[in-house]
Structures are given as structure tokens and as C-alpha cells.
Amino acid sequence: MSRISTFMNSLYRTSTRIIWRSSPNIPPLPGLTRVFTAGKKDLIELPALNEDELEEQFVRGSGPGGQATNKTSNCVVLKHIPTGTIVKCHQTRSVDINRKRARDIMREKLDVLQKGELSEVLVKKKESMMKKQEKRRKVNENLERKRLFKETLATASKPGNDTV
Numbered sequence: 152m153s154r155i156s157t158f159m160n161s162l163y164r165t166s167t168r169i170i171w172r173s174s175p176n177i178p179p180l181p182g183l184t185r186v187f188t189a190g191k192k193d194l195i196e197l198p199a200l201n202e203d204e205l206e207e208q209f210v211r212g213s214g215p216g217g218q219a220t221n222k223t224s225n226c227v228v229l230k231h232i233p234t235g236t237i238v239k240c241h242q243t244r245s246v247d248i249n250r251k252r253a254r255d256i257m258r259e260k261l262d263v264l265q266k267g268e269l270s271e272v273l274v275k276k277k278e279s280m281m282k283k284q285e286k287r288r289k290v291n292e293n294l295e296r297k298r299l300f301k302e303t304l305a306t307a308s309k310p311g312n313d314t315v
Contacts (some may be wrong), residue, residue, distance in 0.1 A: 196271060197258040205257075206230040207250070212241035219244060227253040236260050 212226035226241035227249040238260060240253035263270045 196262075198261045198265060200231075200254055200258060200261075204232050206232055209246065214241070216244075225249060229253045229257050231257060231261065234261065234264060236264065 206229070208228040208230075209224045210226050210228055211222075211224050212220050214220065223244070225244055225246045226239065227246065229238045229240070230236070236257065238253050238257045240249045240256060242252055243249055259272045262272055
């Protein structure tokens, strides 16, 4: 039994993706299956991409970088033909990394397109914004308490103020 559990643990650790069929209450886009990414902190269920439905181009990027940007075609433009969704990725100078990142961005966009407001990407983004707002509110409250405390100390230490 321990050999089986050891094998399962190593399989779980080494696998990066598990193909997962769509859930019954969410209709999938035609030709797409679900992918459950394992090994990440926050597991997000994203649609898998069918390479036959993708059109890929390599163009010259724009932005800072000078000669390296202007002379190399390492910007990836990815188009999902059934939905018409286009992704442009020029985050690094490596074409392979840009291709991978463009596909990740495309999967997120298709998830948002398919699920709308119920998309896990949008839900996590909203949760992050709410956490930021709550943290900012707490910081502002703390600053206000410190300001009031300093004011009371200043008024209490003025000469002629004999409070005991």
C-alpha cells in the first residue's frame, strides 16, 4: 500500500495539468475541455486550448528596448478563430516564453468570455481589490488614531493646563 501512495504522491507532484471535463452546469465553448492546473497556490479551472482553433503570428514588438525590439519578431499574436479573441504578448525577448504566456492569457480570456462575472479570474481579481481596500481602510484608521493621540498629548502638555 505504501508503494501505491508513494507513486500517487510522485505522480501528483510531477504532473502539471490534469484534463478535466466541463462541469454539468456550465456549458463549454465548442471544442474546449477543462484544464485544472496543479502545483500552483491558487488552483484555477481554465479551458484548454485546441491548437487547431488557434492562428499564431510573430511580429515585431513595440515599446522600450531599442534595437533588440525593433529588429526581432518575438511578439506573439494569437487569435482564437471560433470566438475571434486576439491576444498579443511581448513580455520577454524569448519567443518560446511569449508563446506560453500568450496561451495562458488566451485561456484566461476564454474563461472570462465563457463564464462572464462568474469567472474565477474575475472573482480572484475582485477578492484582491477588496483585500486592498480593507487594508487601506485599516491603515487610514490607524493613522487617524495616531493623529488624535498626538493632538491630545500636545493639548495636555501645554502650560496652564493643570489636569490631574
